[in-house]
Amino acid sequence: MKMSSLLLWLRAIKARAYVRVIGGNRELSWVITEVGLPVISLSAYIFIYRSLGAPRIYEGLVVLGGAMIPFWVGVLWSMATQFYWEKEMGNLDLFMASPMPPTALLLGMAIGGMFMSLMRTLFVIVVGVLIFHVQLSIHQPGLLTLVFLLTMTSLFSLGMAASSAYFMVGRVGMRLNQILMEPIYLLSGLYFPVTHLGRILVAFAALIPLTLGLDGVRQLVLVGGASLGFLSPRTEALALAAMTTVFTFGAVRLMRLLEQQGKQRGTMSLRWQ
Amino acid sequence: MTRRLARAIVASMKIGWEIESNWTNVPLYILYEAVRPLSLCILLYFLYKVVSASPGADPHFFAIFIGNAFFMIFGALASGLSWAIISDREHYQIIRYVYIAPAPFVWTVIGRAVTLLAVALTSVLLTLLVGRWPLGLPISLGGVRWGLLAMSLPLGLAAACGIGLFFAGMLLITARHSLLLAEGVGGVFLLLCGVLYPTTYLPWWLRPLAWLNPLTHWVEASRRVFGVTGFDKPLGALPDWELLAILLVLTVVYLYIGWKSFLWFEHRAKRAGKIDQATNY
Numbered sequence: 252m253k254m255s256s257l258l259l260w261l262r263a264i265k266a267r268a269y270v271r272v273i274g275g276n277r278e279l280s281w282v283i284t285e286v287g288l289p290v291i292s293l294s295a296y297i298f299i300y301r302s303l304g305a306p307r308i309y310e311g312l313v314v315l316g317g318a319m320i321p322f323w324v325g326v327l328w329s330m331a332t333q334f335y336w337e338k339e340m341g342n343l344d345l346f347m348a349s350p351m352p353p354t355a356l357l358l359g360m361a362i363g364g365m366f367m368s369l370m371r372t373l374f375v376i377v378v379g380v381l382i383f384h385v386q387l388s389i390h391q392p393g394l395l396t397l398v399f400l401l402t403m404t405s406l407f408s409l410g411m412a413a414s415s416a417y418f419m420v421g422r423v424g425m426r427l428n429q430i431l432m433e434p435i436y437l438l439s440g441l442y443f444p445v446t447h448l449g450r451i452l453v454a455f456a457a458l459i460p461l462t463l464g465l466d467g468v469r470q471l472v473l474v475g476g477a478s479l480g481f482l483s484p485r486t487e488a489l490a491l492a493a494m495t496t497v498f499t500f501g502a503v504r505l506m507r508l509l510e511q512q513g514k515q516r517g518t519m520s521l522r523w524q
Numbered sequence: 525m526t527r528r529l530a531r532a533i534v535a536s537m538k539i540g541w542e543i544e545s546n547w548t549n550v551p552l553y554i555l556y557e558a559v560r561p562l563s564l565c566i567l568l569y570f571l572y573k574v575v576s577a578s579p580g581a582d583p584h585f586f587a588i589f590i591g592n593a594f595f596m597i598f599g600a601l602a603s604g605l606s607w608a609i610i611s612d613r614e615h616y617q618i619i620r621y622v623y624i625a626p627a628p629f630v631w632t633v634i635g636r637a638v639t640l641l642a643v644a645l646t647s648v649l650l651t652l653l654v655g656r657w658p659l660g661l662p663i664s665l666g667g668v669r670w671g672l673l674a675m676s677l678p679l680g681l682a683a684a685c686g687i688g689l690f691f692a693g694m695l696l697i698t699a700r701h702s703l704l705l706a707e708g709v710g711g712v713f714l715l716l717c718g719v720l721y722p723t724t725y726l727p728w729w730l731r732p733l734a735w736l737n738p739l740t741h742w743v744e745a746s747r748r749v750f751g752v753t754g755f756d757k758p759l760g761a762l763p764d765w766e767l768l769a770i771l772l773v774l775t776v777v778y779l780y781i782g783w784k785s786f787l788w789f790e791h792r793a794k795r796a797g798k799i800d801q802a803t804n805y
Contacts, residue, residue: 288708295715296571299588302721303575339615422547430556433563443571523616 263351267359268366271329275367286374293317293375296442297383309443311386311473314379316441319465321371322406323435329364330357330410332428334417343417344520353510354503357414361407388474391484395471398484401491402464408498409460415506418513421524439465444479453481460494463487532627536635540608544639558647561596565589565651568720569659580660587747587755589661591719593651594746598684598739599710600644601637605692606709608636613800620800630786633692637685663750673749675768680742683775686782687713687739693782693789697796699803719743722756735759738774741767 276282293313300309337343346356379385389395416424438456439445445453445466456462467487470480482490513519545553568588572579579585613619623629655661691709714720716734723734734740735758744759745767754760759767793799 284708288711291708291715292711295711295720298715298725299568299571299720300574302725303572303584305574309574426547426556430559433560433567437563437567437570440570442567443574447570447573 259350260352260355263355264359264362267356268363271360271363271367275363276370282370286371289317289320289371290375290378293320293379294383307386308473308475308479310383311379311476312444312469312479313442314376314383314385315469315472316465318372318375318379319402319439319461319468320436320441321368321375322365322403323439323461324432325364325368326406326410326413327428327431329367330360330407331413332417332425333360334414335421335425338417338421338520339522341520341522347510347519353506357411357502357506360414361411364410365403365407386474387472389472391471394484394488395468398464398467398471398488398491401488401495402460402468405460405491405494405498406464408495408502412498412502412505415502415509418509418519419516420518421521435459435461438462441465445481446479457481457490460491460498463490463494467491528627529631532625532631533635533638535627536632537639539632540636540639543608543611544604544643554643554646554650557600557643558650561593561600561647561651562654564596565592565655566659568592583752584755586661586750587752588720589655589659590747590750590752591743591755593648593655594680595714595717595719595739595743596651597641597644597648597681598687598713600647601640601684601688602691602709602713604640604644605633605637605688606695608633608640609692609695614802617800617802623799629790630689630783633689633786634685637688641681641685667751669749669751672745672764672768676742676745676749676771679768679771679775680739680746683738683742683771683778686775686779689782689786693786696789696793697798699798699801713737713739716740717743718756718759723759724757736774738771738778741771741774745771 293316296313296317297310300313334343337346347353376387380387413428436442438448438452439459439461440448440456441461445456445462448456453462463482464487466481467484470476470484473479481487510519518524547553548556569579569585572582572585572588576582576585609619612622622632625632652663656663716726716730717723717737717739718726718734723731723740726734741759744756744762745764747753747755748764748767762770790799
């Protein structure tokens, strides 16, 4: 890669990430609403466990599950669907006509999206600790950081792959996105230990990065969390690394393929499809 | 006048149905709409496994399942109506054409609500079927108290419409919070209405909000329809007639507030020039 191309690539990443890092956190009322409403939903699940008389560790499990929601929501709505919004607003054509490589655009979206989600996640954890008195104890911080980062990279590379679909489809893709919320909450064991799903379902659920990442984080952060785990955090880190590699290469290839297809079929700039 | 309104509602229902469903065929669309509520009900099943190896045989879980199944109607309506405003204004940018049509705007919104309610009721039916067979819950046609269902369901739907109208109106003057309101309102009411746990588990200062909410009483009545009693002690102490009377009064109040608020928000939106303002967000 030439120096000028690399610079262009980095500038495009910075420009796209800037919108999310600065723009996404500029309006205080927006941030409050965005972090406040998910915390309210999460509280409902904590009250269920309290009403059932479940051990306190399950409340921690809900808080960590809730803390991962902004990332999944970010992948679905700020990554996968982003090209849909851009297409509807007429920006996608402009992006494609600009000199920047589309992969840099995706990477910028991913980096900015991760930052935006991280802010919301930290707030959920603070609420969990201060209001619900969840006990967290970080042991093996190195492994925890690795599992968390690999979860992020695999999740957002999955989002990058999904976003390419909008070169071809419109509302159908959007609808698919909508039904990937609650079913993924279910399969990734967001509010309960994923082992409750049973062997067959959990094997299927393990193909979703959120499942393994959340399970690993819970084992490394919750007091007694290892007893609720599915695989060891090291195994989960390896699986997440493999997913990151596959999804990233898949995303780049898919992007090239669908971009070409979208141009040929004229669906790239087709609004209200 | 009545005939014109009826025509407006029917036309709005048809438009709503086309906008929601014409991207696929009808059976697939109905299944699509049921996936989200079904997932949440099954999620509760696995969550309940923390305290019971066989949630299907536990009356407490049955109460949660039924409450959640019926509450989903409100969730679908609140988010559906909000999305209708957002998509008409922002995505398709047709709100000004809908607005200048002869029928009052509020009636076209109500038409959309009726379509959403019909779809949501189908989802409830599918959820109950899943509860009956894969999950093994004691749901049977013979065990349903049809009289109570016939009285409580219309009241619950009307109350849900009233609250839905309030938030749909609010979206007419809101830009950046639109999506969050659309998805978040259901969560707030889920917390408050004693759907997943008795209202007594709420902090004391939130309990009056729960008891003054028609959805709380509707969920309790829906449980009684399937023979579930005693889930929520304070509400369980009320006889059926008293529960229905409270539900009726609260429904009328919420419907009135929802209606008036919508008209007020609409007026504000017109005054501020926001009725068709696309924010590109």
